[in-house]
Amino acid sequence: MSNYAPTLNPPTGTQFQQTVAATRWRKRMTSLMWFSIALVLTVTFAFPLYFMVISSFKLDREVLSASTQLIPANFQGLTNYQRAFDVVPLARFFFNSALMAVIDVIVTVFFSALAGYGFAKYRFRGSRIMFLFILITMTVPFQILLVPLFIEVRSFGWDDSYAGLIIPGIMNAFGVFMMRQFAYNIPDELLDAARIDGASEFRIFWRIVFPLLAPASASLAIIIFLFSWNNFLWPLIIIKDQNLAPIQVGITAFTQTHSAEPQWGVAMAVSTLATLPVAVLFVFFQRYFIEGLLMSGIKG
């Protein structure tokens, strides 16, 4: 940056070397300063999750001790994880969460792409009003729908069932909106070329448009997985049977224990397991993860 500043008297010889050394020194100090601030921020914000993970390897009573052991004194290995499976039907919780999240992702991505493409590339009567309608659904928070949706789903006889758990959340207005933006950029010539070759409209979507929407689909899939996996409020009210509960609801067994000796080590092990799938997605698909989050602008 500094080389933009015009110098009237170019420094020469030792004077020049001194200037260079001073600039380099100043740059190094500045970068050290930023590093230190960033380090303080990161330690503050990353500590609770670090605490969660290490506590899952501690004895129950050590989890609460004020003298924080940054490394467990009595390393418990996977004992707490094994105990967790004995205390609650943990495998069942994870299966339910995975079932809900996977169905959510597949259905949302497919129908969002289909509808987004329909809105972007076809002119038909009512398309504007229908798109506006879907846009408006995005501005209404879920809590407003909570009571009437519960009553409706109950009237279908779907309370306490997978259908009631999964179906009401199976589509996403944001997905339609996002896919429409991406479908706009697909050149019409490509679609017309396929039409001349005699491809049906659905075939054009399935063979040409959907593959072209793959990067957007990846971001959307990750975001929907995150929302679905971490969803709490709807499963909380619609599921009473423990065998149908997803992990986020199942885990509340540990928040409400007022027993003499709460199993904090086990609670931390379950919390770690519940966070693991999202963390894995984040690590391996960081770019799509962040893109999706930025586009959605909401953290569920």
Added chain:
Amino acid sequence: MAAGTQKSSLIARRQYWGLVFVLPTVIFFIVFFLYPIISGIYYSLTDFTLLKPPVWVGLQNYQDLLKDRLFIKSISVTLGYVAGTTIPAWILSLFAAVVFFQKFRGREILKVLFFSPVLPSLIVVAIVWRILLQPGGILTTVLRPLTGSAEINWLDNPTLSPISMIIITNWTIIPFYMLIWLSGLTAIPEELRDAARVDGATRVQSFFRVELPLLRPTGVFIAAISTINAFQGFTLQYAISPGKGGPIDVNTTLGLLIWKYGFQYYRMGDASAVSMVLFAMIMIVVLIQLWLSRSDQFSLN
């Protein structure tokens, strides 16, 4: 001529495939959005307890709310929570974004770790923070040099408990808003910073005079989504505060009140009326956002 009409009718017929493609989604939103929202308005005008069919009472539920001390309290609880989780989060996330925008070694790995609070669900966040906020727990110990007390009732003290909710919420949202700021900062062309530098502006001047005004759409966006999310506060208050929204209801947000009236007391009419009040409050925020961003050509699209 005949061929022309045939062709145009073919194109017209083709357009109807668009309707076929959007129809499943539109029907879904009619069934699971339009119908419930209309029936929600209707339930808010009825006496309805699930055990017997709804009975029309007009505006009675809303009038009752005005005399309902828990509801009045809940409004002030919600507004306090909104204030505590929007303004500090806005400023601190901007600060963090400026830090992570600089060039220094180890930046990427620190940024990824800083981002980690975005990953866990709010229920997991609640469980972990319940341990961190034990009276003689870790936060108390860390702050002991400042406070001088060995035991702080972060969750059971009626004054401290809402502050604890605010601290936890800020912890979960700041990394995410940092990311939004950061993408805004990255989008500013380097030439603008250089131009300011050439004109003799210091780094600080360049930030406040050049970059911050350009970040206005980002700032409005973050202010809006943080406010809307804060109005919906539920999970933390449900899972972490003693007695679901306590002590003495200092953490009973409107979101929690809907749940209490609807799913603890089965007063569906009252719960629906509270929902509509919350809806109105959020709509006001949305309208303010639209008004503030009316001059930003980009933010509306």
